[in-house]
Amino acid sequence: MTQGEAPARSTRSRPTMREVAALAGVAIKTVSRVFNGVPTVDPAIVTRVREAADQLGYRPNLTASSLRRGDGRTATIGMLVEDAANPFSAALTRTVENVARARGVLVLVGSLDEDPARERELAQALVDRRVDGLVIVPAGRDQSYLINEQRTGTRMVFVDREAGLLDADAVVSDNRQGALTAVEHLIKAGHRRIAYLGDRPTIPTAAQRFDGYRHALEVAHLPYDEAIVQQVPAGEEAAVAATKRLLELPDPPTALFTSQNLVTIGALRALRALGLQDTVAQVGFDDFPLADILNPGISVIAQDVEEVGRRAAEMLFHRLDGDESPTRTVTVPTRLIERGSGEITAGGPRHD
Amino acid sequence: MTQGEAPARSTRSRPTMREVAALAGVAIKTVSRVFNGVPTVDPAIVTRVREAADQLGYRPNLTASSLRRGDGRTATIGMLVEDAANPFSAALTRTVENVARARGVLVLVGSLDEDPARERELAQALVDRRVDGLVIVPAGRDQSYLINEQRTGTRMVFVDREAGLLDADAVVSDNRQGALTAVEHLIKAGHRRIAYLGDRPTIPTAAQRFDGYRHALEVAHLPYDEAIVQQVPAGEEAAVAATKRLLELPDPPTALFTSQNLVTIGALRALRALGLQDTVAQVGFDDFPLADILNPGISVIAQDVEEVGRRAAEMLFHRLDGDESPTRTVTVPTRLIERGSGEITAGGPRHD
DNA sequence: CGACGCTGAGACAACGTTGACTGGGCGAGA
DNA sequence: TCTCGCCCAGTCAACGTTGTCTCAGCGTCG
Numbered sequence: 001m002t003q004g005e006a007p008a009r010s011t012r013s014r015p016t017m018r019e020v021a022a023l024a025g026v027a028i029k030t031v032s033r034v035f036n037g038v039p040t041v042d043p044a045i046v047t048r049v050r051e052a053a054d055q056l057g058y059r060p061n062l063t064a065s066s067l068r069r070g071d072g073r074t075a076t077i078g079m080l081v082e083d084a085a086n087p088f089s090a091a092l093t094r095t096v097e098n099v100a101r102a103r104g105v106l107v108l109v110g111s112l113d114e115d116p117a118r119e120r121e122l123a124q125a126l127v128d129r130r131v132d133g134l135v136i137v138p139a140g141r142d143q144s145y146l147i148n149e150q151r152t153g154t155r156m157v158f159v160d161r162e163a164g165l166l167d168a169d170a171v172v173s174d175n176r177q178g179a180l181t182a183v184e185h186l187i188k189a190g191h192r193r194i195a196y197l198g199d200r201p202t203i204p205t206a207a208q209r210f211d212g213y214r215h216a217l218e219v220a221h222l223p224y225d226e227a228i229v230q231q232v233p234a235g236e237e238a239a240v241a242a243t244k245r246l247l248e249l250p251d252p253p254t255a256l257f258t259s260q261n262l263v264t265i266g267a268l269r270a271l272r273a274l275g276l277q278d279t280v281a282q283v284g285f286d287d288f289p290l291a292d293i294l295n296p297g298i299s300v301i302a303q304d305v306e307e308v309g310r311r312a313a314e315m316l317f318h319r320l321d322g323d324e325s326p327t328r329t330v331t332v333p334t335r336l337i338e339r340g341s342g343e344i345t346a347g348g349p350r351h352d
Numbered sequence: 353m354t355q356g357e358a359p360a361r362s363t364r365s366r367p368t369m370r371e372v373a374a375l376a377g378v379a380i381k382t383v384s385r386v387f388n389g390v391p392t393v394d395p396a397i398v399t400r401v402r403e404a405a406d407q408l409g410y411r412p413n414l415t416a417s418s419l420r421r422g423d424g425r426t427a428t429i430g431m432l433v434e435d436a437a438n439p440f441s442a443a444l445t446r447t448v449e450n451v452a453r454a455r456g457v458l459v460l461v462g463s464l465d466e467d468p469a470r471e472r473e474l475a476q477a478l479v480d481r482r483v484d485g486l487v488i489v490p491a492g493r494d495q496s497y498l499i500n501e502q503r504t505g506t507r508m509v510f511v512d513r514e515a516g517l518l519d520a521d522a523v524v525s526d527n528r529q530g531a532l533t534a535v536e537h538l539i540k541a542g543h544r545r546i547a548y549l550g551d552r553p554t555i556p557t558a559a560q561r562f563d564g565y566r567h568a569l570e571v572a573h574l575p576y577d578e579a580i581v582q583q584v585p586a587g588e589e590a591a592v593a594a595t596k597r598l599l600e601l602p603d604p605p606t607a608l609f610t611s612q613n614l615v616t617i618g619a620l621r622a623l624r625a626l627g628l629q630d631t632v633a634q635v636g637f638d639d640f641p642l643a644d645i646l647n648p649g650i651s652v653i654a655q656d657v658e659e660v661g662r663r664a665a666e667m668l669f670h671r672l673d674g675d676e677s678p679t680r681t682v683t684v685p686t687r688l689i690e691r692g693s694g695e696i697t698a699g700g701p702r703h704d
Numbered sequence: 705c706g707a708c709g710c711t712g713a714g715a716c717a718a719c720g721t722t723g724a725c726t727g728g729g730c731g732a733g734a
Numbered sequence: 735t736c737t738c739g740c741c742c743a744g745t746c747a748a749c750g751t752t753g754t755c756t757c758a759g760c761g762t763c764g
Contacts, residue, residue, distance in 0.1 A: 014504040016750055027714045032752060040712055057500035062480045063415045063426065064750035068719050074415065076460070076481065084461075085446035087439070094437035097463055106477055108428070109436075109461045111449055125458055128414045129428065148409035152366040269645060290642050293621060368720055379744045384722060392742055416720035420749050 015056040024052035035060050066130070077133045077316065078108045078126030080119060085111075087288065088261065088305060089137070092159065095309025096135055103317060105132070114203070114234075116140025127154055133316045135159055141204070143168070155319040159312045161204045162329055169319070170329040171312040175205050175285075178301040178334035179212025182257050182283040185299070185336060187220045190346035191255035191281060195228040195246050197239060197267055198259030198285075206231070209259040209285055228253045232263070239266025240273075247274060254346045255281035261288055268298060268341075281344040283336075292339055299342025301334045308332050367408040376404035387412050418482070429485045429668065430460045430478030432471060437463075439640065440613065440657060441489070444511065447661025448487055455669060457484070466555070468492025479506055485668045487511055493556070495520070507671040511664045513556045514681055521671070522681040523664040527557050527637075530653040530686035531564025534609050534635040537651070537688060539572045542698035543607035543633060547580040547598050549591060549619055550611030550637075558583070561611040561637055580605045584615070591618025592625075599626060606698045607633035613640055620650060620693075633696040635688075644691055651694025653686045660684050 017035075021028045026045060033041050034049040052058075066074045079096055081089035089111070097107050108131060110122040119139040123146060126134060133155040136143075143158075144165040150156060156163075158170040186194050196213045199206035210231070217224050227249065230242035239262060246253055247270070256271075258264040264284030271277040278296060287302035311330050336342075369387075373380045378397060385393050386401040404410075418426045431448055433441035441463070449459050460483060462474040471491040475498060478486060485507035488495075495510075496517040502508060508515075510522040538546050548565045551558035562583070569576050579601065582594040591614060598605055599622070608623075610616040616636030623629040630648060639654035663682050688694075 018750080028750090029715080029752075030713060032750095033713085036752085042712070045713085057504070059476065059480055059501075061419075061482060061750055063482050064419050064719090065752075066719095067413075067416050067419060067721090067749095068751045068753080070719095070753075072719080074481075083446065084436075084449060085439075085442045087437075087442075090437045090439075090442035093461065094435065094463060097436060097461065101462075104477075106460050106462065106474075106481065108458050109445065109449065110453075110458065111446060122458075124411065125456075128411055129426075129458065130413060130415050149411075152409070265642070272645065288642075289640075290617070290646070293624060293646065294642070295647060370720080380720090381722080381745080382743060384720095385743085388722085394742070397743085413720055416749090417722075418749095419719095419751090420721045420723080422723075422749095424749085 014061075015058045016061070017058070019056055020049065020053045020058045023056060024049045072130065073132050074130050075103075075105050076108060076129070076131050077105055077135065078110070078123075078129075078131040080110045080112055080122055080126075080134070080136045080138075082137055082139070083111045083113055084109055086261075088286065088303075091305040092137070092309040092312075095306050096313040099310060099313035099317065105317075112137070112139040114139045116142070120145055123149075133157070133320055135312055135316060136163075137161065138163060140164070141202075155316055157312045157316045157319075159308060167327050169315050169327045171308050171315065172329060172331055173205075173303040173308060174331050174333050175208035176212040176215070178285060178303075179209040179257070179259060180216045181212075181334070181336050182285065182301045182342075183213050183216035184220070185338075185342055186255040186257065186281055186283055187216065187222070189255070189281060189343055191253075192222055192346065193225075193228065193251070193253045194222075194255045194257055195230070195253035196257055196259065197230045197232070197242055197246070197263050199234045199263065200231050206259060213257055213259070227251075234260055234262050236262050236266040236269065239263040240270045243267040243270035244274070247271075247276065247280070253280070255283075255344075257283055257285075259285045261286045264288070264298065264300070268294070277341070278344065279347070281342055281346075283342040287337065291337075294341075296341045296344070297339025299339045300337050302337050303334055304332050366413075367410045368413070369410070371408055372401065372405045372410045375408060376401045424482065425484050426482050427455075427457050428460060428481070428483050429457055429487065430462070430475070430481075430483040432462045432464055432474055432478075432486065432488045432490075434489055434491070435463045435465055436461055438613075440638065440655075443657040444489070444661040444664075447658050448665040451662060451665035451669065457669075464489070464491040466491045468494070472497055475501075485509070485672055487664055487668060488515075489513065490515060492516070493554075507668055509664045509668045509671075511660060519679050521667050521679050523660050523667065524681060524683055525557075525655040525660060526683050526685050527560035528564040528567070530637060530655075531561040531609065531611060532568045533564075533686070533688050534637065534653045534694075535565050535568035536572070537690075537694055538607040538609065538633055538635055539568065539574070541607070541633060541695055543605075544574055544698065545577075545580065545603070545605045546574075546607045546609055547582070547605035548609055548611065549582045549584070549594055549598070549615050551586045551615065552583050558611060565609055565611070579603075586612055586614050588614050588618040588621065591615040592622045595619040595622035596626070599623075599628065599632070605632070607635075607696075609635055609637075611637045613638040616640070616650065616652070620646070629693070630696065631699070633694055633698075635694040637686075639689065643689075646693075648693045648696070649691025651691045652689050654689050655686055656684050 017028045017031045021031045031049050034046050083089055100107050112119045116139050127149050136158050137160045141164040143163040156168050162170040201207040232238040232242045258267045284300045287300045291298040369380045369383045373383045383401050386398050452459050464471045468491050479501050488510050489512045493516040495515040508520050514522040553559040584590040584594045610619045636652045639652045643650040
């Protein structure tokens with residue numbers, strides 16, 4: 001801890017157009033015109049106003065401006081994600097920010113931690129600040145509380161999961177198809193006893209991925225066995241425990257489909273702890289950094305997070321530009337990345 | 353792509369206090385009082401107003417409110433980080449958000465990508481929206497453009513790096529000491545030829561870490577050799593290449609100190625590509641997910657990101673609460689985490 | 705030489721809200 | 735019974751800005 005020299009006093013308050021106008025010897029409205037680039041102002045006066053503004057350190061007040069302006073736009077959008085700190089949310093935020101920045105729009109961010117009450121509170125807080133639009137990764141299953149905001153002009157796009165009880169645009173990954181691909185890939189490697197490890201099915205994406213898992217088994221005429229299905233609250237520890245439970249079964253699975261990021265990591269920790277990482281196959285849903293450098297590399301179904309974020313932001317701004325076409329749900333495909341763990345063949349004890 | 357059913361029309365505009373007042377049969381001011389929890393309102397009227405508000409879907413306009421209110425607070429702070437998508441920035445954002453949320457304050461986020469011009473633009477954009485305060489991980493070395501904002505009441509705290517040419521609060525990690533610890537640790541394991549791989553020294557934190565490296569060598573009376581120092585632009589690819597250059601020297605280092613996240617990851621990729629991960633020791637600055645699961649685990653100097661973010665946010669809000677004490681720089685200690693890679697002893701060819 | 709149009713700047717009101725003040729009604733004390 | 739004071743709700747203006755309207759000044763054309 002170091003001490004600074006002088007206290008940073010806040011003495012004067014911020015200068016307003018009135019003061020700039022007084023110093024430049026013009027009317028307030030003229031200052032307004034200068035800062036809005038209205039061409040019908042005498043160049044000499046423009047210079048005079050700009051100099052006065054610089055001298056005072058004047059900056060236009062965008063909140064006042066947006067209040068008075070016809071459209072009431074704040075050049076700000078709100079973004080509600082699961083957790084600003086997790087890689088998926090962070091990547092999404094960044095992509096949306098990039099699109100927004102190109103239009104001079106800033107992004108307010110809030111983390112929901114899968115809590116529907118918090119979703120509602122934060123959405124309201126954003127609406128109260130009159131954001132022009134919202135990008136939401138919903139935590140709850142009911143967004144009907146936004147009907148009124150939607151009707152009164154707040155544009156919104158849902159990401160990763162569709163809105164519940166609300167007709168709104170959405171951009172989602174193809175969860176079901178991704179899961180299907182993952183499980184089919186394991187089946188192709190000869191596995192007939194494939195475990196499912198994932199989030200609880202109350203989370204829509206988890207339900208869709210689980211659905212893809214079951215569908216893949218069905219297509220391959222493999223039996224569905226509840227004993228090797230673990231739907232646990234997301235989190236590494238829970239996933240580690242669940243994986244251990246599965247592998248200690250008398251009749252353990254020869255492959256794992258882990259349908260969420262933290263679950264994937266938990267499972268691979270468990271496999272390593274048991275020395276089974278080269279024996280039991282694994283495909284995870286969602287890519288993560290360093291997945292390629294592990295031994296074996298972790299095969300995953302990768303979501304195209306950038307594409308999802310970009311499409312969502314573009315849809316939102318399209319709406320803000322006046323697009324009144326029917327709402328759409330855009331589905332972004334996923335991609336299988338083979339790195340080793342998913343290509344381990346069924347070598348252990350066979351069960352057919 | 354799925355089609356929705358009906359277009360989401362924006363017909364009516366948002367209701368105002370005026371309309372609520374008309375419906376409830378009271379004066380606007382009374383509605384204002386109800387929404388501000390002023391106790392001198394007849395409970396029957398409170399109910400009537402609330403019902404009218406609910407019926408209309410009224411939500412107070414915080415921008416208008418903040419304009420009129422004495423303090424002009426917007427209950428919004430700005431946060432400028434290097435890149436919202438990288439783990440350090442994301443964790444920082446989340447921590448600041450947590451502290452802010454407890455006070456009903458939202459966070460506007462912007463990514464700077466190490467571009468001083470963008471820092472300036474975004475800081476101005478935030479000020480123009482009248483954020484109450486700023487948390488900044490500066491990209492440039494000169495923040496004097498903020499002197500005026502500071503004087504007119506915008507509070508600000510710098511994070512990770514101190515402000516340049518501006519007297520402001522800051523919270524930083526102990527970069528120099530952390531680097532010193534890392535290199536001393538490698539020296540203790542018997543290494544006498546320790547390479548430095550890091551960002552270019554124009555970035556203050558990189559310079560401090562480099563300084564710690566040199567100091568450790570000095571203390572141990574080891575020679576400083578420019579041949580095994582690589583100061584490259586951050587990024588995995590550049591780090592991979594730099595590491596390979598070092599290891600292909602006729603007289604290669606037996607240990608690496610990698611002073612930045614992406615550099616650390618690049619170096620470990622290079623080591624693996626060359627099959628040297630169990631031969632050449634490595635300590636990285638900054639922890640990263642899965643560092644413990646690699647083989648060997650990667651020893652790091654971990655920054656306490658949560659502590660840094662929390663302290664910064666708390667300092668900011670303290671200032672907003674009226675703290676006028678001299679500015680301070682808070683230094684948060686780092687911590688060595690031993691996981692294997694840093695404990696590899698100097699076994700290869702000796703050079704003394 | 706007078707009317708007209710145009711250019712460029714100012715006056716005024718309003719955006720949605722709240723601070724300061726006002727005023728009506730009612731109970732209590734003289 | 736009258737007055738004083740208090741409680742509670744209303745009126746008015748203002749926050750900093752911009753949309754609308756007005757108007758002064760000047761050049762042009764008949």
